[in-house]
Structures are given as structure tokens and as C-alpha cells.
Amino acid sequence: MKRQQGFTLTELMIAMAIVAIVAAVAYPSYQDSMRKSRRADARAVMLEAAQFMERFYTENLQTGYTTATQTMLDNNRLGQSPKDGGPPGGYYVITLGNLAQNTFTLTAVPQTTGGQNHDACLNLTLNQAGVKGTSSSKPVDECWR
Secondary structure (H helix, E strand, C coil): CCCCCCCCHHHHHHHHHHHHHHHHHHHHHHHHHHHHHHHHHHHHHHHHHHHHHHHHHHHCCCCCCCCCCHHHHHHCCCCEECCCCCCCCCCEEEEEECCCCCCCEEEEEECCHHHHHHCCCCCEEEECCCCEEECCCCCHHHHCC
């Protein structure tokens, strides 16, 4: 008699269960890594926007930051992260606020795109003095490294 070759249904089910377990562990880790990399890009865009604001200040010493506008950031592709490509609206929207003669605050707000709004750091902030912040209970250093 010839012996049948192939896999039994039980063997296939065991292999599928192993793949499902590995995927259940790996996918959340992958999502977390993606959120961290998108947050790093948002931090880079915020730092670039802060440099832009400092240049603006030196060119407008009489008015300081008061005449800066969100449109200026948007026109220089500093109003969202990532600056190039990415989904429409980006993973973070970067807004300019708290404008006065000598102060400004940049805020990066995570968007629902790609689940970025589930990032544990929530909103990131940066002001004219280089003080970094977050709206979450996580330590600022953890969100800004």
C-alpha cells in the first residue's frame, strides 16, 4: 500500500494557532514602534518650526512674535507632520499659539490617522525658551527622547 503524503487537519490547525499567537504579540509591538517613529518626526518638525519662529523674531524685532500666523507655518510646510508625503492631514497637526511680544507655543496634536491618537504621549508642546512638554501623565523626557 502507498502511504498518503500531506498534512492532516490537526497539523494545519496547530500551525495556524502558532501563527495567530505570534501575530497577536507582534502586531501591537509594531503599532507602538510606528507611533514612536511618527512622534519623533513630529518632534523634528516642531524643532524646525521653533527655528523658523526665532528667525521671524529677529526679522521683526519691533513686533516680536505677535505678527506670526499659523498660515506662515503652513506655507513653510511646518503645520503638520510628516512634512512630505504621508496621509492627508498628517499624523500630527502643529499649531502656533500663545503669541505675544516674546512668547510662542507650538503644539503637536496627534490625529486619528494611523491610530496616532492612541499614542501615550498625547499632545506635545514646545515654547520659545525651548521648554518641552506633553499633555499626558508620562514623563516629558520619555516623550521627547
